[in-house]
Structures are given as C-alpha cells and as structure tokens.
Amino acid sequence: MRQMLRILFVLWTATCLSSVAWAADPPVAMCNNVTVEADANCSAMASIDDGSYDPGGGILTLIQVPAGPYPLGETVVKLIVVAESGLADTCEATVTVVDMTPPTVICPADIVVDNEPGQCGAYVSYDITATDNCSIVSPLGKQGASFYSVGVTIITPVVTDASGNEGTCSFKVIVKDTERPTINCPADIVQGTDPDICGALVNYVMSSSDNCPGVTISSDHPSGSIFPMGVTMVWLKAKDASGNQDSCSFTVTINDTQKPIIACPADMDVDNDAGMCGATVNYDVTATDDCDPNPNVVVTPLSGSFLPIGVSDVVAIATDASGNTETCVFKVTVHDVEKPAVTCPADVMQDNDPDQCGAIVTFTVDATDNCAGVMAAANPPSGAFFPIGITTVTAIATDLAGNEESCQFTVTINDIQKPTAICPGPIEQNNDPAQCSAVVNFDVSATDNCSGSSAIADPPSGSSFPIGTTSVVVVATDIAGLEDTCFFDVTVNDTEKPAVICPANIAETVAQGDTGKVVNFDVSATDN
Template identity: 40%
Template sequence: VASTTNDAPGVFPIGDTTVTWTVTDSSGNTATCTQTVTVTDNIDPTISCPATVNINVDAGLCTASSVALGTPTTSDNCAVASTTNDAPGVFPLGDTTVTWTVTDSSGNTATCTQTVTVTDNIDPTISCPATVNVNVDAGLCTASSVALGTPTTSDNCAVASTTNDAPGVFPIGDTTVTWTVTDSSGNTATCTQTVTVTDNIDPTISCPATVNVNVDAGLCTASSVALGTPTTGDNCAVASVTNDAPGVFPIGDTTVTWTVTDSSGNTATCTQTVTVSDNIDPTISCPATVNVNVDAGL
C-alpha cells in the first residue's frame, strides 16, 4: 500500500455526508470505500415572547376579538422553520395564557408564554322603579315595610349585585333612594327613586268646658272672656290651634269653633259654648204724685 486518502471536507454540514476513501498500492492500483458522516442539530432554537397585552372587551360583549399579540423574537443556530401560537380566536374576560412555539429545521422546539388580559370596562345599566307614594303607619309619623319594587338591570357580562340605601323606616315627606348595580368586574351604575310619605291622619282636639259669664258692668255684652285651652294631639306635630271667638260676646249662647291644624295641613274641630247672662237689674224712677178730682156725679 502506497497511500490511503479521503475526500472528507474540513467542515461537515448538517445531515449525511459521504466520505470516499481510496487506497493505492505501489503499482498504482486503487480501491475505494465509502463512509457516512451524519451531523445532527441537537440545539434548540430560542424564543422571547411579546409583552403582556391588556385590552378591553368589545362593545356590548364580554369577550375581545382581533387582539394584536405582537411578534416573538426567535433565533436558531441553523434555521427557524416555523413560529406558532395557541391563541383562541376570541379571548374571554380575564387572563389567557398564550403559548408560542418555535421549531427549527431539525424539528427542535422551544416555547414561551404570553398573557392576554381582557378587562370589562363597560358599566352595567339600571332603571329605577317608579316613585312610591305611601301613607304613614297608624298612629305614627313614619312608614315602614314600604314596597319599593325592583329595578331593571343588565350588563354585557353579568350583574353581580343590586343594592339600595333605603332606610328601614321612611320619614314623612320625600326620601331619595339610590339604587346601585355592580357587575362581575366591579363596574357600577346608579339611579334614584323617590318615596313620598304622606300624613293622612287628622289631629285630635277636645274643647274646653262651657263658659258661663255675666255681662260687663253697664253693658249687654261680655268681653275678655277666658275660654280656656283645648287638648290637642297629632301623630306628627300640631302646627296651630285657633278659634273663631268674637272679641265681644252677646247675651245668650255663642258657639265657639276651635280648629287644630297639624304640620301636614290636616285639621280637626270642636265646639265650645259661651253663655252670657244678664245679671244686672233694671232701674226705675216713678212719676211725681198725681192729685185729681172725682169724675162728675161719681
């Protein structure tokens, strides 16, 4: 054997390379054989995911579509064959993890994850019940157990709760009740309802006793008559007590009407009699003595 040679390259490419060996003897005769050198790429590609995406729901919906995810950064020692992700066509509310996969020309892979956060920024809607008109409870100046009704609510996702600030007992007059609807994302909306409580209960009045007085000295009338004070009451409050007594009472019986008015304008009346008596004797002065003669013949 004079020599043995091969045609191997200095650098072998990925895959199979056939190396031919040649042996030559001292007379110049040759023989060959082949050898395969297989170079395998065992190095995974690299991938860096796009940043987290924050997006609002689509108008009127509880999902987001057409989300721009961005593009991951990839590389490989040989060549990147493909880059894919498992993103859904429509993203639900909240966080969704998107997995990106890069594959090189040898089938090696690498992955990274990206978060897509969908936020519900749409407030729910609420329409309050109608105004409620109620009377006070018997004997009271307030109303309890008032039936407010139910507001109409809706949301693009879901209504979580509906509350109001109504008191347990409503005072007389107008009370504004604020209703609040909250959706599953904590967005809120409010509306107001009026509750009007009316006092429909008349006050009460009991008149003073009958008054008996004499006429004023030298007169046929009586003035400065002490009528006394009526007894009044109301479930809320008495606003005024009046009477129609004259300044001067004539002789005989006079009916005095007392009127009580409460703070809501409800009224009640009673009557009292004032009797004026004439206890002054009349006066008389006789004519002078009369001197007369008998009639003729009598």
C-alpha cells in the same frame, strides 16, 4: 673582509692624524637611535646618521659598525664620519629592530555537516596551520572534535608570534538541522454552542518537540477561534527553524445546545367587544435562533381567539431545528367596561299607612348586562318604609366587573291623617290680687301620626283672662297642614272685697251760741 679592512684603515688614519694639526676643521658625526621593522628574514637595515656634516662643505663618507642587517632586538652601532680631508668623527646609537609582521594563519574551507540524531548540533574537528617571519609562540595545528550548534558558527583562530603579533583567519562550521519536529494533536473535541452565536469559541492545547528550540505551530483553525455548528477538521503543522515540518489533525464538533429566543408581547389589557362577555384578541409572538433562521412557534390560545372576561394565560413555545425549545407566557386581561342597563318604575304616589308617618312601598327594578351576574339594588329598597313626603329612589345595577348604571324615580307619601287637638277641662280661677282678671296658664297639645304637629290656643296660655267666663279655642295643625279643633272655658271669679277710705278724725270748733256745726268730709271706696 674588504669592508673590515677599510674600516680598520679609517680608524687608524683617524687615530694617527688626530695629533697632527690641520688647517681644516674635522667633520661632525651626529647619531640618532632608530627603530625599524623586521623584514621577512626577521632582520632589518637601518641608518643611525642624524645629519652628520663637514664644516668645510666636503663630501663625507659614512660607515656604520656593524653595517647590518640588524637582528631582532637592540644593536649598538658606531657611525664613522670621514671627510675628504681624511679627518673623521664618530658617534654611537642603538638600532632597535621590532617584529610588526603578524603570523600567517591558514584555515580550512567551510565545513558543512548534518546534526547528530536527537541533538541540536554536531561534533566537528578541523586542522589549522600558521607561518611567521620570526617565531610562533602559540601554534594551533589539528583541533579535537567540538560540539557546534545547528546553524552557522564563524571560527576565527588567532596565532601569536614571539613579539605578540597576532594573525588570524576565518572559516564557517555549518551544522544543518535535518531532523523533523514531532507535533501532538489534542483528542477530538465536542462542545455546545456559545450564547448568541451559531458556533462556539474553542480553546485547545497543542504541543510539539524537536531536537532544536524554535518550533512554531500553526493551525488552519487556531485555538480561540469561533467554530461553526457541525464537524470541523483541524490541521496542525509544526515547523522548526530549519524548515523541517510535521502535521496532525483532529475534529471539533459543535452541537447546537442553545435554546431559541422567544419574544412574547407584554401583558395585554383590552376591553370587551360591544355586547360580548369577552373580546377577540390578536397578538404577535416572534422567535429567533442562532442557527435556525425560522424556528417553529406554537401559541395557545391562537392569536384571534375569543377570550373571556378576566385573565387568560397565553403560552408560546418556540422549537429550533435541533429540537431546543423555549417558552414564554403572557397574560391577556379582558376588561368588562360595558355598563349594565337598569330600568326604574314610574314615579310612585301613595297615602300614609294608618297611624303611620309614612307607608311601606314595594316596586320592581330590572337590570340586564353583557355578562351574567348583574345585580340591581335600590336605595331605599323595595318594601322599605317611606316617610311622608317625596323620597328619591336611586336604583343601581352593578355587574361582576364593578361597572354601574343607575336610574331614579320618586316615591311620594301623602299624609291624609288629621292631628287630634287635646284641650284641658274647664278652668275656674279667682282673680289675681288687685286685678279684675287673672293670668291663667294651661296646657294644650296635639297628637298626630307624624311628628311636628302643634297646638295653638286662643287666647293662649299665660293670657290675662277677665272676670267672667272666656271660651278658649285650641287648633292642632300637622306638618301636612291638616287641622283639628277643641274648646274649653276659663272662668275668673272676683273674690276681692272693695276698700273704704275714711278721712282722718275731724275736730271742729262750734261758734259760741251754736249748738253745732255743719261739717263736710269725703268718704271714698276702691275695688279691684
């Protein structure tokens, strides 16, 4: 009331004195719009003075109407500035009070619950309260039950007042998973060994179920592991994200179904032992097995056996501790490389058979060998017809393996049969015209037990034989140098007349008084 009266007095004084002339200058009122934050009572005190002053430098009295505190929102305020001289000035401005204080939200303590059976979470309800310096637009209060997943859920409720300020708090809803997972083991597994190992890679399928995802399954022998031969117990364990566990077991039985590996040598080629129709042969057969370090090996025939000439099959059988067997076969070929022995007779010398240009000759060739079945053959063979001269006989002994040995000797056939010279009968022939002789042709020949004999006449056929009788000697010679002789006569008769040559007719003159004349002339004659 007193403040109001004071304000009215100041206003009356300022009005009344405004018409009076003063020597001093009035004060200057300066206002400024102001925005201030509301206090806990949703109001605020504020000054709108923006540097009001007294030109005379005196002390000013500032009065705001209304004086405050000011409510939330805008309030128009008048500022009255009064100097010591009593002079005054006024101005107006707006005081805006804004609510910047968020509501206070009260959350419950952290909530801890177990999951509901078969569910990966639980339904949870709670209470939230809030206060504000002004007014709350969205109060929360008691919240209905909501489903929260296993784990920690942080709840941050937000409360908004009329000015849009938000307040919040935070608490946790912790849902514990207390339900164990369920694990499913496969049926017992029976499997054979894999190649090259004494065990087997085994794959199996395991499964589990749980109220929550994230179950991990572990095994002391994981699927895809190599399991040894025999029986192995396998344990599976299922563990969920909360640490709850379940387990089961099954067996894996690995049977040795792999055959041992047997190693036969390559096919063997050996030569016969000296003087023997075969050879003693040694060989090695080895066997390995994935499980049995010493598989049993049986070889037939045994190493060190005497094997005959030719091809022998050697059969080896390896058996491991599980009764698995494997067989290999190789060939041993014993070659007969030993030549047979052949014996030739001494050189043979023989006369020709009568009227033959050679002779039939018989002889014996012997052969021996380390193996039966040796054959001896001579070329030319015994009982063959051998020609006159020296023939080399080669005897070859051949065994069943084709080995050969040879020896040689000579067969000499001597030609002791003389040839026969054949002469023509006596020849009589006239002289050749104008010749005191005649060329006489005739045939002479020779026969012999061998070809190649020849007959030579002296004088030879085609010679010029004189008038009269000439004895011709024919000598037959064979290739062995044996001779035979025959004779015949060649008579040439002169049957040609002589020729008389007269001179030409002669005419002579007789001297007068002569009765004649001596005439000379030549008469001649010619003959063959």
